[in-house]
């Protein structure tokens with residue numbers, strides 16, 4: 628059986644791992660690298676985890692799934708020195724009461740381990756699907772891929788809607804947009820992660836202080852949700868400047884450099900009516916963090932539910 632998966636984030640990686648015993652799995656990813664919203668931006672001597680800074684696991688299935696990667700230290704618990712920061716406000720220490728996990732040495736290294744041994748076609752933006760059940764083709768710019776027996780999308784819901792809209796894909800979800808600034812600092816603060824009391828900046832994370840990282844002065848700045856929602860259609864240069872100035876004011880410094888990343892679909896705030904979508908007669912399916920509101924854990928749960936449904940209702944068992 629030939630299975631095509633669209634999207635190389637955590638839900639695509641979970642699908643790939645669960646479904647590889649059924650046949651050949653090929654993954655198509657529109658970005659240059661894998662990871663989706665758990666991606667890492669790299670320069671010659673620095674790396675920024677500019678999507679999810681970490682994640683938690685409350686679901687037992689997710690905990691079991693993570694365990695081998697915790698054993699071989701592809702994943703590790705993160706214990707940052709945390710503080711609060713606000714203009715003219717006294718900083719105080721913060722603590723976490725449950726484990727928070729990060730990939731080591733970068734966030735997407737864990738995703739790379741999940742995809743190991745499978746063909747991931749990066750820089751391949753799938754624009755449409757055509758054919759028939761058991762003989763599907765995917766079209767990217769100037770290229771066709773296939774045939775595939777099954778096509779599964781793990782893209783954010785709105786992007787899946789574009790691909791599967793003509794096949795009765797009728798789920799809806801709402802996402803919080805976000806902005807992230809990737810900076811280089813000239814000095815080394817005493818904290819690793821700062822939660823900010825500020826209308827523009829939500830938090831600051833020193834990327835190089837995370838487990839297994841190059842010990843550089845790389846800083847990731849995440850914008851406040853409400854401010855990001857208000858600015859989502861604004862000119863990127865203006866957003867970058869406002870976010871940069873707000874972070875520089877909080878730290879009372881000037882950054883050596885800063886680069887903006889916009890997340891149109893950062894985190895789910897209203898989940899879909901179903902954990903996943905499967906049309907056995909069409910041999911099409913979809914999953915993603917839109918199946919819940921717990922970020923990475925929801926991506927895993929949705930992909931696990933789709934894999935289980937496909938194994939039970941797939942062609943062999945119809």
Ligand SMILES: Cc1cc2nc3c(=O)[nH]c(=O)nc-3n(C[C@H](O)[C@H](O)[C@H](O)COP(=O)(O)OP(=O)(O)OC[C@H]3O[C@@H](n4cnc5c(N)ncnc54)[C@H](O)[C@@H]3O)c2cc1C
Pocket residue numbers: 633634635636637638639655656657658661662663664665677678679680681682683751752753754781782783786805807849890892893894914915916917921922923924926
């Ligand atoms: C700034 C930020 C902070 C976050 N913080 C947390 C946190 O603290 N804790 C937590 O649990 N979660 C957090 N999250 C959310 C978490 O990262 C996501 O829930 C999770 O990574 C989603 O995984 P996914 O596989 O469902 O989707 P994605 O990671 O988005 O993967 C989907 C992939 O599909 C690709 N794609 C889309 N359309 C196409 C197409 N047409 N053709 C080919 N490829 C396509 C995309 O490029 C992407 O790589 C955060 C996210 C962001 C952005």
